[in-house]
């Protein structure tokens with residue numbers, strides 16, 4: 103490619119990186135930068151340099167596809183040495199999203215100017231690594247340790263305005279940012295301004311050099327979850343070195359830490375999810391050129407738990423939404439809950455009051471279905487989980503909605519094809535399965551019906567992205583991908599209680615692994631009466647859960663379930679009454695209770711789930727193992743640093759899982775759900791992996 107990095111000479115020369123789409127710092131860019139800075143140094147006609155990029159953003163990071171290959175010179179450090187040795191001022195002209203390695207390049211410039219909408223960040227932590235090219239050393243020097251560490255640990259970007267306030271950028275320029283940077287450079291020359299090298303700045307480090315204990319406070323404030331996580335722990339150490347060690351020594355340590363993380367299982371898992379997330383909405387038989395329908399207005403049917411959250415998603419993305427209920431009372435209740443949700447976010451500082459007003463204004467409520475859906479380009483149905491009711495609603499929608507409206511159901515389990523058949527336009531119908539709380543959870547399972555039209559699917563994907571979700575396209579099956587696998591996880595949970603475990607032991611095996619909660623804590627949160635009602639309808643039984651509901655223990659909403667929740671607390675406390683109830687059940691079954699260790703519990707929960715994932719893959723309900731991983735990470739709290747169930751299974755080894763499953767199934771009285779699935783058997787027998795399956799396809 104010609105001119106991937108271009109040098110435009112002049113008294114203020116401009117270096118432009120042009121590597122679409124996001125100017126990632128691949129080898130050719132690094133080499134181009136090295137050459138451009140060398141030429142700028144050697145050209146006596148050049149007195150200052152502006153560094154910028156073509157397209158939609160300043161360099162937005164490293165080229166992650168290079169991570170698994172041997173490093174190719176020049177490294178960024180070589181480029182940075184040249185930049186820092188420059189006697190001519192270098193000004194970064196920032197716009198778009200200078201992230202990761204891109205921001206590290208900017209930190210190495212002497213000055214930074216930014217367009218007002220620029221967002222700057224070091225997101226490496228989200229890939230299980232850390233800023234390996236000066237970010238952990240230069241950022242604390244520029245903005246202070248107390249501001250740098252939270253940026254590095256959260257990985258979240260900050261606005262240009264915040265960056266101006268904390269000293270990360272020197273000026274915000276309206277209009278053309280390159281022109282602004284040139285003008286800035288001219289002023290530097292006219293004023294004979296000093297070259298500000300971040301590595302030489304000491305004043306913001308001094309308080310920590312004088313009193314290293316200050317850092318412990320910063321760590322305590324900034325670190326969220328670090329237990330078992332390699333990258334945050336390493337990043338905390340690296341930032342500590344900024345005031346403990348000389349720059350070059352610290353950077354040597356950082357590079358070692360970076361390499362170790364990069365080669366470690368956690369970062370591999372996180373990179374897998376990064377790529378899988380981008381793939382999960384790609385559908386091989388639907389060309390990328392398929393044009394989504396234009397969505398200007400949405401309607402949501404049902405203002406309950408899900409409908410309210412889904413409406414918020416639309417309003418948050420600036421899409422006007424009408425919420426439809428059966429009675430004014432239910433509508434008022436739903437709207438009040440939405441308002442309260444927003445108010446709480448405002449109180450916590452997550453939303454400005456005027457922004458909240460703007461969003462609330464985008465919402466209208468009505469009890470008139472015809473009026474509510476008439477203008478809508480997309481309708482999401484979120485009424486009770488009842489096939490009869492859903493069919494009735496879709497039958498009406500068919501007559502009332504615009505001819506080209508997308509008609510989506512948020513059903514958790516029901517057959518989307520059957521729902522589609524309640525209309526005369528099944529190609530317009532599909533599932534958009536949100537997760538609770540819908541305004542928070544990132545996952546959106548998009549359920550493709552047998553007749554769903556390509557552009558309807560493309561629209562759902564585009565809308566999903568627009569409202570900030572991670573769409574994963576799946577096929578029709580009871581519970582789709584996530585809930586079907588969740589069900590498989592639950593099979594052994596209650597049996598283990600009868601054999602000798604307590605709810606906290608079972609949940610503990612999952613929270614220890616990194617899940618936010620286990621099956622029993624989750625049951626308490628969702629309400630035990632929900633599953634109880636489903637079981638009653640189908641004649642199924644869950645002895646202990648049913649007994650709890652019969653005793654009025656519905657979970658968090660009644661303050662008692664598998665656990666007790668004292669004084670309105672949301673954190674579970676083990677309850678001796680529940681233990682008694684469980685032990686009595688064991689006695690009734692003539693079971694001699696024994697101690698189940700964490701490993702056994704974990705495997706009996708997780709291996710059946712992986713097994714079900716294999717069946718789902720085999721049936722073509724999920725297109726790729728990575729899609730399943732994305733679903734579990736974004737919808738069910740699977741710890742991202744283990745990469746999701748299928749990635750994790752490959753790491754554990756499929757033959758081990760097959761053998762353990764066979765044992766579990768035998769002990770459970772040959773429950774067919776627990777028998778190793780044909781795909782798992784095939785892969786285990788041939789020494790294959792789920793990841794390999796994808797490549798072979």
Ligand SMILES: NC(=O)c1ccc[n+]([C@@H]2O[C@H](COP(=O)([O-])OP(=O)(O)OC[C@H]3O[C@@H](n4cnc5c(N)ncnc54)[C@H](O)[C@@H]3O)[C@@H](O)[C@H]2O)c1
Nearest residue numbers: 404405406407408409427428432484485486487513514538
């Ligand atoms: N709660 C969850 O965690 C969750 C997660 C994903 C999907 N879902 C699915 O979402 C759907 C809604 O679940 P929910 O938890 O929000 O239920 P909910 O009981 O909280 O809300 C349902 C709402 O629909 C209203 N409604 C019923 N019939 C209606 C009609 N004909 N027209 C307009 N409104 C009507 C009810 O008044 C009620 O407010 C279900 O299909 C459920 O399976 C639920």
